[in-house]
Amino acid sequence: MSLDKILSISGKPGLYKIVAQTRSGFVAESLIDKKKMSVSLHNNISVLSEIAVYTLTEELPLREVLKKIRDKENAQQTSISHKDSKDKLEEYFFEVLPDYDEDRVYASDIKKIVQWYNLLEKHDMLDAIDEGEAVTADEEE
Numbered sequence: 001m002s003l004d005k006i007l008s009i010s011g012k013p014g015l016y017k018i019v020a021q022t023r024s025g026f027v028a029e030s031l032i033d034k035k036k037m038s039v040s041l042h043n044n045i046s047v048l049s050e051i052a053v054y055t056l057t058e059e060l061p062l063r064e065v066l067k068k069i070r071d072k073e074n075a076q077q078t079s080i081s082h083k084d085s086k087d088k089l090e091e092y093f094f095e096v097l098p099d100y101d102e103d104r105v106y107a108s109d110i111k112k113i114v115q116w117y118n119l120l121e122k123h124d125m126l127d128a129i130d131e132g133e134a135v136t137a138d139e140e141e
Helices: 062-073 086-096 107-122 128-140
Strands: 006-009 016-022 025-030 036-040 045-047 052-054 059-061
Touching: 006 107, 016 036, 052 062, 059 062, 062 086, 062 107, 062 128, 086 107
Parallel strands: none
Antiparallel strands: 006 016, 006 045, 016 025, 025 036, 052 059
């Protein structure tokens, strides 16, 4: 499964994976409680492969940020919780991504990224971070 099939739905906690396509949208399954729900194209949806994090020089794809967290944590759960204080979250994120733009990346964004990483790790889906790259590498040949 690649990050193209994993999404965040505005107003809903956690992450969802696309299970099936429908005429008016798709069916998504929650990674938190495994409940399936119908999602219309009118919902505010963010596909993880299309999310980027502001740094001082560029927008870094979420995939790269998640890889940095995976490397720091040796592919284990993060050493902090998404429920930790704003200062603790920012300090942790600075260790992971020293050049992130503190004016444009909010504590709420860091909280989501930490929660998303932990959900992917918990469900053995960290390989999704690498899968999109394999496709692009093959296309270049």
